[in-house]
Amino acid sequence: MSPNESAMSSVSRRKAYRAAIVHSLADPAEVALEASYEYFADGLLLVEDGK
Structure with a gap:
């Protein structure tokens, strides 16, 4: 593995979504x-990283 491949694997990929959000806290x-x-x-x- 080259140094560039090692550096690339440690970079996280982030994506942001702006929207209305509903978050469940408990069972109603x-x-x-x-x-x-x-x-x-x-x-x-x-x-x-897609998670």
């Missing part, structure tokens, strides 16, 4: 509906 059957989620009208989702 177990907690109040309002406590079961978070909503971000103008959110940012960061994905690193």
